[in-house]
Amino acid sequence: MMKSIFKRILQLTAVALVLSACTTIPEQLQGNYAEISPARVEPSVYGSRVLWGGVIIDAKNKQDNTCFEILSREMDKYMRPKVEDRTSGRFIACKPGFHDPEVFAKGREVTITGTIRNIEARRIDEFSYRYPVLDIDELVLWEKRKDVVVYNNYDPFYYPYYWGYGFGYGYPYYRYPYYGGFPHSYGGTARIRQTLPDPAIISPRNKH
Numbered sequence: 778m779m780k781s782i783f784k785r786i787l788q789l790t791a792v793a794l795v796l797s798a799c800t801t802i803p804e805q806l807q808g809n810y811a812e813i814s815p816a817r818v819e820p821s822v823y824g825s826r827v828l829w830g831g832v833i834i835d836a837k838n839k840q841d842n843t844c845f846e847i848l849s850r851e852m853d854k855y856m857r858p859k860v861e862d863r864t865s866g867r868f869i870a871c872k873p874g875f876h877d878p879e880v881f882a883k884g885r886e887v888t889i890t891g892t893i894r895n896i897e898a899r900r901i902d903e904f905s906y907r908y909p910v911l912d913i914d915e916l917v918l919w920e921k922r923k924d925v926v927v928y929n930n931y932d933p934f935y936y937p938y939y940w941g942y943g944f945g946y947g948y949p950y951y952r953y954p955y956y957g958g959f960p961h962s963y964g965g966t967a968r969i970r971q972t973l974p975d976p977a978i979i980s981p982r983n984k985h
């Protein structure tokens with residue numbers, strides 16, 4: 778009876794984790810945008826509205842705006858940057874006002890809508906790099922990802938311990954847990970899965 782209840786609790790917990798990991802596309806990112814990647818920007822596409830995502834490399838506050846240097850990433854179905862090494866290049870995205878670099882810090886994930894203004898040449902070490910520059914319309918700063926450990930055991934009732942003929946105990950005591958503090962039972966596995974939280978900060982729309 779207790780075993781059945783415990784398994785039911787595990788099932789409900791798993792469902793809750795899946796639901797908590799789900800989100801929808803933030804409202805301000807919805808719409809139609811030109812299918813142009815940062816690596817494909819030429820003068821002929823200046824003025825196009827695009828939806829790009831990536832990871833902040835740097836943020837510089839000027840007198841009246843903040844410009845972010847971003848390493849682009851492909852986005853998932855929620856328009857959040859994927860965790861991967863592939864990139865379509867770097868770009869610069871600027872928005873009026875002060876944006877604290879402690880919040881918009883290096884490594885944070887962002888998704889941006891904006892208008893392609895021009896191309897700006899900057900140096901990366903000795904290399905002259907051509908950055909597409911966006912004027913930001915909307916900016917979503919995503920929460921930091923949270924890791925959860927998902928266990929898959931043959932008999933989760935006895936997780937997280939090994940069972941067997943420990944300490945000289947034989948049949949019928951093989952089901953008794955061995956309190957060795959191991960992270961999984963025989964035949965079981967553990968993996969880390971990242972949740973996808975909702976946006977932490979949504980930059981407000983400009984008031985004209």
